[in-house]
Amino acid sequence: MIKTPEFNCPICFTKLQKTGNSLVCDNKHMFDYAKEGYVNLLPVQLKNSLQPGDDKNMVLARREFLLLGHYDFLRQALMKTLLALPHNNIIDLGCGEGYYTDFIQSQTPETNVYGVDISKSAVKYAAKRNKQVHYCVATNSHVPFPDDFSDLIVNVFAPLIGKECQRILTQQGRIISASPGAQHLIELKQYIYDTPELHNAATPPEGFELADIQQITQQVTLANPKDVENLLTMTPFGWKISEQNKQKLLSKLPFQLTLSFSLNQFVPITLV
Numbered sequence: 001m002i003k004t005p006e007f008n009c010p011i012c013f014t015k016l017q018k019t020g021n022s023l024v025c026d027n028k029h030m031f032d033y034a035k036e037g038y039v040n041l042l043p044v045q046l047k048n049s050l051q052p053g054d055d056k057n058m059v060l061a062r063r064e065f066l067l068l069g070h071y072d073f074l075r076q077a078l079m080k081t082l083l084a085l086p087h088n089n090i091i092d093l094g095c096g097e098g099y100y101t102d103f104i105q106s107q108t109p110e111t112n113v114y115g116v117d118i119s120k121s122a123v124k125y126a127a128k129r130n131k132q133v134h135y136c137v138a139t140n141s142h143v144p145f146p147d148d149f150s151d152l153i154v155n156v157f158a159p160l161i162g163k164e165c166q167r168i169l170t171q172q173g174r175i176i177s178a179s180p181g182a183q184h185l186i187e188l189k190q191y192i193y194d195t196p197e198l199h200n201a202a203t204p205p206e207g208f209e210l211a212d213i214q215q216i217t218q219q220v221t222l223a224n225p226k227d228v229e230n231l232l233t234m235t236p237f238g239w240k241i242s243e244q245n246k247q248k249l250l251s252k253l254p255f256q257l258t259l260s261f262s263l264n265q266f267v268p269i270t271l272v
């Protein structure tokens with residue numbers, strides 16, 4: 001059974017208690033649940049801009065693109081890896097609009113699953129999609145959880161701060177992190193760079209080391225101009241590609257594309 005969420009106050013770090021439709025700490029800092037079912041735990045002093053994280057356009061583009069199912073093989077591989085590991089209190093850091101978080105919760109209904117993202121637009125969509133996940137707006141550099149709280153952090157293409165991960169993970173805890181594989185989107189990059197560079201392997205966050213890595217690759221066909229637009233909008237390529245090259249690319253549809261990912265398992269470095 002899903003328990004009430006365990007969040008810490010992002011201002012004074014004491015435990016938050018649920019009171020009506022709000023969370024309140026011992027020092028009376030209060031955070032209301034939004035109607036979509038998420039809570040905003042990003043106080044203004046932790047914001048680095050007015051609307052941090054992915055904006056609504058990026059969120060919508062990612063949502064539409066992911067619904068095509070091209071990234072489903074990554075979601076399945078992530079799930080298989082996760083189920084083989086202890087997974088009390090799974091936290092998806094940088095969860096976006098919840099494509100992976102939603103699936104993880106549906107496959108682990110006995111586990112408390114948390115989704116954290118700095119983008120309010122993203123968390124709003126995520127919370128609408130799945131009411132069983134505990135969603136909050138917060139920053140990965142200051143995550144609103146107690147020490148030694150979770151066995152498993154999930155992280156898909158989002159920034160990670162080692163110190164905070166170390167703090168909230170149990171001693172045996174680990175991070176499963178998805179990052180782009182060397183050849184990821186290489187055909188698309190050929191329309192942007194004269195000599196497209198391959199993606200480098202992800203480096204472990206500070207205080208962690210690589211315990212396992214799995215490479216997965218699949219070819220997909222993009223047939224619809226809207227799918228290409230969405231893919232560009234959800235990645236940094238959207239503002240890197242020239243209008244001329246974009247038109248060239250759109251004239252080449254249907255377009256074969258390589259999707260390639262590394263699934264990295266990071267464990268805390270032990271000093272003994």
Ligand SMILES: C[S@@+](CC[C@H](N)C(=O)[O-])C[C@H]1O[C@@H](n2cnc3c(N)ncnc32)[C@H](O)[C@@H]1O
Pocket residue numbers: 052053054062093094095096097098099100116117118119122138139140141155156157158159
């Ligand atoms: C490339 S998207 C990935 C989203 C999701 N994991 C997915 O793959 O669909 C990166 C996400 O990280 C979030 N993000 C960026 N900086 C962050 C931070 N400091 N703390 C939490 N989330 C952050 C963005 O808002 C965005 O939703």
Ligand SMILES: [Zn+2]
Pocket residue numbers: 009010011012013014025026027028029
């Ligand atoms: Zn407080």
